[in-house]
Amino acid sequence: MNYNNAEFYTSYGSFKQIPKSERTEIAFSGRSNVGKSSLINKIFNRKSLARVSAVPGKTATINFYSLENLYFVDLPGYGYAKVAKSDKERWAGLIEGYLHDDRELALVFQLIDFRHPPTSDDVMMVNFLIDSGIPFVVILTKADKLSKKQREERRASLLNELPCAEDITIIEFSAQTGEGRDEIRAIIEEIAADDGSEENEE
Numbered sequence: 001m002n003y004n005n006a007e008f009y010t011s012y013g014s015f016k017q018i019p020k021s022e023r024t025e026i027a028f029s030g031r032s033n034v035g036k037s038s039l040i041n042k043i044f045n046r047k048s049l050a051r052v053s054a055v056p057g058k059t060a061t062i063n064f065y066s067l068e069n070l071y072f073v074d075l076p077g078y079g080y081a082k083v084a085k086s087d088k089e090r091w092a093g094l095i096e097g098y099l100h101d102d103r104e105l106a107l108v109f110q111l112i113d114f115r116h117p118p119t120s121d122d123v124m125m126v127n128f129l130i131d132s133g134i135p136f137v138v139i140l141t142k143a144d145k146l147s148k149k150q151r152e153e154r155r156a157s158l159l160n161e162l163p164c165a166e167d168i169t170i171i172e173f174s175a176q177t178g179e180g181r182d183e184i185r186a187i188i189e190e191i192a193a194d195d196g197s198e199e200n201e202e
């Protein structure tokens with residue numbers, strides 16, 4: 001795949017605007033400020049394909065990026081305390097609406113900050129993904145901010161903090177150093193290849 005060819009496709013502020021799936025989708029989910037937009041930029045070799053901000057709550061819409069036969073879907077970050085209740089409800093509606101819809105959703109990359117225990121919202125999301133049978137991979141973000149020892153401690157604790165941790169594929173990632181990018185790309189390429197072979201069978 002030529003990742004440089006990824007393009008911003010469109011963004012939706014309300015779930016009802018999103019048309020039916022026309023391509024296989026891969027979504028990125030995580031709390032506000034966890035690094036979703038930074039990860040998307042790193043995967044696609046771009047400085048500002050997705051908007052990154054030090055101010056949490058920047059991505060308040062569902063943004064679609066397109067590459068070859070896939071859409072990549074940047075979900076709004078949840079769990080940011082300092083937004084109005086009406087905004088929170090709108091975001092929750094967006095995320096839930098998207099995930100509950102009957103979409104061609106091949107995988108969710110669930111991002112969790114490597115430095116901290118998963119928030120209650122993170123755990124809720126993981127439980128939701130398990131219960132819904134949506135395939136997902138956990139990405140631990142901002143790996144560059146931890147020492148080797150801190151990483152080992154967090155890794156060990158996560159086994160107790162995440163439901164079904166031993167069955168989950170976990171990737172350690174840094175948008176700053178690029179660590180983990182190849183692993184993520186390999187998963188994306190597998191999905192792209194599967195998608196192509198299904199179409200050929202029809």
Ligand SMILES: Nc1nc2c(ncn2[C@@H]2O[C@H](COP(=O)(O)OP(=O)(O)OP(=O)(O)O)[C@@H](O)[C@H]2O)c(=O)[nH]1
Pocket residue numbers: 030031032033034035036037038039051052053054055056057058059060076077078141142143144145173174175176
């Ligand atoms: N050191 C370091 N900082 C990071 C990394 N990833 C993201 N950041 C920083 O974390 C902040 C938030 O990053 P974003 O990519 O905007 O996070 P987001 O999840 O898209 O946030 P929302 O759009 O608000 O949901 C920015 O200041 C980034 O520069 C990383 O791997 N390492």
Ligand SMILES: [Mg+2]
Pocket residue numbers: 036037038050051052058059
């Ligand atoms: Mg963002």
